[in-house]
Amino acid sequence: MATKKKRTPNVHNDSWVVIAAEPVVDTQKHESDPAFVRLRNPSTDAASLYMLSSDDVQLFEVKAFEEDFHSWFVGQAVQRDGRLLFVTPMDPLYLILPYLIKSGREGKFQPVDQVVMDEEFPACSRLLSCTRSLASLHHVAEEKEVGKLKFHRYSPEKTMNWLKKKVERTVLALKARNISVGEGVKSSTYIRVKSESDYHEEDYLRYAHGLISEYISEDLSKALFKHLQLPELTSPKETEPPSKKRKLSDKPVEAGEDYTKFNSADYARKPPKKMTAAQKSLAKVDKTGMKTMSSFFSPKGKAEKK
Amino acid sequence: MDLSSFEIDNSVSCRLASQIPDVCRTEDCCLGIDEAGRGPVLGPMVYGICFCPVSKKQELKDSKVADSKTLTEAERENLFQKLDEARSYVGWALQILSPNTISTSMLQRTKYNLNALSHDTAIGLVQFALDSGVQLREVFVDTVGPAEKYEEKLSKRFPGIEVTVRPKADSLFPIVSAASICAKVARDRVVKGWNFAEDLGEVDTDYGSGYPNDPKTKAWLLKYLDPVFGYPQFVRFSWSTAQTLMDSKGVIVHWDDDEEDGEKAAQRQNNKSMLSYFSASAGGNDQNPTHQTHRFFSERRLKSLDTL
Numbered sequence: 001m002a003t004k005k006k007r008t009p010n011v012h013n014d015s016w017v018v019i020a021a022e023p024v025v026d027t028q029k030h031e032s033d034p035a036f037v038r039l040r041n042p043s044t045d046a047a048s049l050y051m052l053s054s055d056d057v058q059l060f061e062v063k064a065f066e067e068d069f070h071s072w073f074v075g076q077a078v079q080r081d082g083r084l085l086f087v088t089p090m091d092p093l094y095l096i097l098p099y100l101i102k103s104g105r106e107g108k109f110q111p112v113d114q115v116v117m118d119e120e121f122p123a124c125s126r127l128l129s130c131t132r133s134l135a136s137l138h139h140v141a142e143e144k145e146v147g148k149l150k151f152h153r154y155s156p157e158k159t160m161n162w163l164k165k166k167v168e169r170t171v172l173a174l175k176a177r178n179i180s181v182g183e184g185v186k187s188s189t190y191i192r193v194k195s196e197s198d199y200h201e202e203d204y205l206r207y208a209h210g211l212i213s214e215y216i217s218e219d220l221s222k223a224l225f226k227h228l229q230l231p232e233l234t235s236p237k238e239t240e241p242p243s244k245k246r247k248l249s250d251k252p253v254e255a256g257e258d259y260t261k262f263n264s265a266d267y268a269r270k271p272p273k274k275m276t277a278a279q280k281s282l283a284k285v286d287k288t289g290m291k292t293m294s295s296f297f298s299p300k301g302k303a304e305k306k
Numbered sequence: 307m308d309l310s311s312f313e314i315d316n317s318v319s320c321r322l323a324s325q326i327p328d329v330c331r332t333e334d335c336c337l338g339i340d341e342a343g344r345g346p347v348l349g350p351m352v353y354g355i356c357f358c359p360v361s362k363k364q365e366l367k368d369s370k371v372a373d374s375k376t377l378t379e380a381e382r383e384n385l386f387q388k389l390d391e392a393r394s395y396v397g398w399a400l401q402i403l404s405p406n407t408i409s410t411s412m413l414q415r416t417k418y419n420l421n422a423l424s425h426d427t428a429i430g431l432v433q434f435a436l437d438s439g440v441q442l443r444e445v446f447v448d449t450v451g452p453a454e455k456y457e458e459k460l461s462k463r464f465p466g467i468e469v470t471v472r473p474k475a476d477s478l479f480p481i482v483s484a485a486s487i488c489a490k491v492a493r494d495r496v497v498k499g500w501n502f503a504e505d506l507g508e509v510d511t512d513y514g515s516g517y518p519n520d521p522k523t524k525a526w527l528l529k530y531l532d533p534v535f536g537y538p539q540f541v542r543f544s545w546s547t548a549q550t551l552m553d554s555k556g557v558i559v560h561w562d563d564d565e566e567d568g569e570k571a572a573q574r575q576n577n578k579s580m581l582s583y584f585s586a587s588a589g590g591n592d593q594n595p596t597h598q599t600h601r602f603f604s605e606r607r608l609k610s611l612d613t614l
Contacts, residue, residue, distance in 0.1 A: 016614065038613075049614065213600065
């Protein structure tokens with residue numbers, strides 16, 4: 001049992017388990033198949049995987065559910081990774097925005113097809129074919145029309161208002177879905193005595209801002225934070241009310257217990273007790289009917305009473 | 307002995323019992339407990355109880371049920387026949403613990419070892435006799451683990467019954483011998499006619515005694531090892547014989563309660579292993595180490611991909 005198992009490196013899989021929105025699967029209407037494309041992730045500035053439906057009509061983001069110790073049985077085969085891919089609709093504007101911001105620094109109105117260009121990710125120009133792209137550019141840019149040509153210039157104010165609306169819509173979705181936005185992790189199967197309505201509007205806003213920040217650059221995220229007039233969190237303690245009423249006295253108040261250690265990131269990750277592998281395997285042994293070591297050293301009368 | 311109720315589903319634990327003789331409901335009775343098939347890597351473990359009125363002890367002794375281990379299979383069948391003929395005063399009950407039950411008990415998250423499983427099965431059978439109205443006064447048991455502890459456990463569990471736990475009880479007390487015959491006969495029959503739930507085609511039933519040191523058993527285990535699934539349910543997966551073979555010949559399967567060392571464990575515990583400092587690029591996968599995914603995604607184990 002104690003033999004060390006070696007993990008072999010993941011072998012390349014040529015099949016995936018995917019949950020996709022209807023329009024992705026519905027290929028009958030169109031001629032070409034939907035395709036995975038690598039595009040610049042606006043939040044990390046690195047490559048991420050997206051999907052464009054046939055004829056580039058709609059953009060989807062690809063998220064993978066990945067947890068250790070999962071595998072699939074697919075038909076008569078075993079698939080090593082237990083990964084589940086989600087292909088969900090996404091607003092292409094999020095991916096176009098970084099290019100607008102970049103060219104916006106020059107302060108000139110430009111045709112958008114000259115703006116959305118990327119040597120590293122040539123597929124980015126296909127974003128402009130999405131039905132929503134051109135029609136929604138006015139949310140984040142000023143428009144000028146000269147003849148039949150349209151020119152755009154990035155507008156920070158418009159963008160902030162657009163993002164604020166996104167946050168507000170996200171808040172509505174969070175409420176409708178009963179997503180726990182408070183501090184600390186709660187199990188969704190845990191039966192709550194208090195209802196979720198105890199959450200403040202601010203908790204929702206903060207959570208939604210965090211979610212939207214997954215789709216924008218860090219600078220934009222900071223700007224949006226200010227725009228939403230969210231108070232800066234100085235200490236994580238302040239998000240929760242003090243558990244006990246403090247007595248009023250002239251004496252300087254001292255903390256009874258130090259809770260701050262629970263807030264540090266590495267506290268949560270650490271197992272409560274560090275045990276060596278040997279101790280762990282010992283802990284698993286069924287000890288019924290066995291005497292404890294200490295019982296051999298205690299006075300006899302006591303041991304027998306047990 | 308009608309084994310059909312076990313053979314319908316041989317993946318679970320199953321109880322078989324004789325008719326309860328009327329005298330056992332009115333007269334003080336003695337009861338013996340013994341098991342068959344504790345050691346083999348193949349097939350079920352069978353627990354048996356046998357009971358009769360204390361006054362009939364001598365008659366049981368005269369039928370020479372003693373010392374079952376020295377008997378051949380034919381002799382055991384013969385003696386079981388005799389017990390069956392004495393059904394007016396001898397009753398029996400069996401608990402067949404399928405190999406699958408044994409595997410899953412011993413390999414579950416909170417380990418349930420074979421001794422505990424044996425004790426609980428024995429207790430269950432004694433309780434069954436009591437529930438059926440058998441007037442139990444004496445219980446004789448062949449020991450599993452330290453006799454004293456076991457005796458104390460059973461005495462506490464069944465106050466008012468005199469419990470005797472002895473090693474080799476099956477050769478000391480005829481009622482235990484009788485129980486051991488019932489258990490062994492049932493095990494022999496079940497193993498011989500094992501219904502494989504798996505679709506194995508024509509199964510080679512020449513698996514020898516089923517004990518790990520039997521070369522025939524070993525050869526059979528090698529032959530029927532599936533790299534992905536391991537063995538048919540006929541095999542006790544918790545036996546080290548089976549485990550060693552699966553570890554060396556099968557695909558490696560990781561469970562989240564496996565002990566693990568090295569890189570992976572270190573990663574999970576959020577500390578770096580020494581090795582990572584020597585590898586080409588530390589954390590080469592994260593393009594942006596400062597970026598922390600929002601907890602909506604991290605709590606749901608969702609992440610972006612850069613390739614498929």
